[in-house]
Amino acid sequence: MAIQPEGKTGMGRRRKVKKIWVAMSTPFQANFFAPLIKELEGEYEFLVTAREHDRITSILTAKRIEYLTVGRHGGRSLTNKLEAYADGIREMLPIVQKEAPDLLLTERWPEAVRVAFGLDIPSWGIFYDERETHVNRMVFPLVSRVFSPRFYSFQELFQNGVTDPESVVWFNGFHTCYLKGESLSGSNPYRRIGLNPPVLFVRPEPEFASFFPKHEPTLERAVRIIQKSGKANLVVLPRTDLQRHRYESLGATILDSSVEDSPVAHADVTLGAAETMLMESFILGKPTVSSIYWTPSKPVTELHRYVRHSTEPGEVAEYVERFIDDDEEKMAFAEKASLLVRNMDNPVRLMINEIRKLSEEEPAEVSPRRRSQTEILIDIIQSVSLTPLRPTHIMKSANISYNELKKIVETLERRRLIAEENTLGGKFYQATSEGLRLIEDYKGVKDRLFA
CATH class of the missing domain: 1.10.10.10 (Winged helix-like DNA-binding domain superfamily/Winged helix DNA-binding domain)
Incomplete structure (x- = not known):
């Protein structure tokens, strides 16, 4: 089956988009696609599917977005991943056949992209992690449009399954620039649970990710040092029951419910080993400290040029306490981040513009000036x-x-x-x-x- 350019019929005319399918397999996607859905819901119908994993559905509930729960995470076992992949396709297929969307938006959920391809539905994806080559090569050969940071070259995308340079929509900055220009709409979740500033928000490592190595207690040791100092209220958003137990034993407050805004939005300092959430913190101008100890992706390598980073618990704690103690240091970080972010693109805004173009008449070619x-x-x-x-x-x-x-x-x-x-x-x-x-x-x- 040949992959038609999105929005086109076999005769070269534009394919009318009336219903958009958004498939979410990670918490990032719930936050990323929410502003797109909110802005376009008056112009298009939406089918939203989400797998039950790492609070995705609770984020959508907090954002008041209707969804269908489909699929599950296969964990780290290849056999379990294969079973989850097959089950996900079986669950999705009748839903998508019935709803008949005209376009799929996802990060790179293999099951969703495979179903869309089988039903001749154009799909758009987001490339921002070159480490998961096996997933990328399952997804991007079937995707008709790819949104990618300019950190990457086309050669790097090609190695991960992107074959058509014309399919790439490049943007400056991080994929978390979806937060650029977005206003906060939710109330402060930390005040609701009785915590006063300064609040240190902590997000642990993605232990289910295929690129994740053996767990190291870098973050827990840093949290223990900071907790002993008593300089901030520590709030942790764990991914697993094991992580919850680890941080409860250190006396940290556990954030149980999902919130409408990114949790970093109302914190004073962000600490962690969660790549996307650290980038969100930077985009929002929040003092950010990274304790990532495994091989970073290219965007994370870029992020580490702008934020504090260490794998030594004592140094991590020192960076955090410096931000907590020194208002001038916090202001300097926010000013520098703001200056850099101004020159970045909001990928959601680019995606919205590309969707709307599908409904426009094709313009006559104009010679470039x-x-x-x-x-x-x-x-x-x-x-x-x-x-x-x-x-x-x-x-x-x-x-x-x-x-x-x-x-x-x-x-x-x-x-x-x-x-x-x-x-x-x-x-x-x-x-x-x-x-x-x-x-x-x-x-x-x-x-x-x-x-």
Whole structure:
């Protein structure tokens, strides 16, 4: 079966999207897709399916999103995973056949993507973890549109099953940028259970994940040190009963009920080994300390450039206590995070725009206009706003020649808008704080004049 581009019929006309199926297999997806559903529910019908795993359904209940429970997590055993995969497909198939959606949105739930493919339903996925190659290669060859951070090259996506460069929608920043620009809608869950600031929110490691190695007590030891200091109220959101027992024995408060906002939104400091929640904390400008001790994904490696990270319990505790004790340090972190996040894209907003495009008439082709010198300068600063790049990568990203780049880089360096970094891996460039502010000012002017 050939994979048709989403929104197209075999004759090349746009395929009308009236009903969207959203399939959620992780808590992140419940939070990620919620604003999309809320914004588009007046324009499209929705079928939401979620597996019963790690509070996914309780998050949807807290957000007042209707759903059907389908499927289960197979755990770490390959045999159990296979059984869960087969059972999930059997459960999904009659539901999806009856509901007849026109488009599937998911992160990369294999069962959902396989059912959609079998029923000729276009599916869109999100790529943000290169470590789970086996899952990626099950999913992305069947997905018609992939949303991916620019941390990755297409070659890396290709190694994980993405075969068509035209299917990729690139975005700047982390997948957790769905929180960018979102207002808090829920009440403070910590006040509801009688806890006063400062609140330290702790999320333990994903012990069910296929990439997860043997458990190490780094986080528990750090929590024990912090708890003894008495400087903060510790709240833990465990994933398993075993994790719950571990942290209850340390005297931490357990967050039993899911909340409408991300739990980090109302905390004063976030600590943990939960990759996505640490990124959420950073996007919200919350002081963030990572204790991740296993091989990180590329986005996590990028995150560790901006947040405190250690695998030594004493050092982890020291970082946390410094944030709790020093308001200036908290403010400095929030300011730096805000400046960086301004230059990131909200992937949910991109996805909403792409969905709405499916209902538009296909525009006539327009010849691209030449960019102004100002636009070229801004494009170069933008290309190095989040991560250092080699000159060759800047040329490709900004679409300019080497001779043009050489002259412009000299100008930007002289004006302290980008800075050169010489490493063992070669020469790199990255935007300075002044460069980031210039991008923000430029966007503000464009928005005021042309929005």
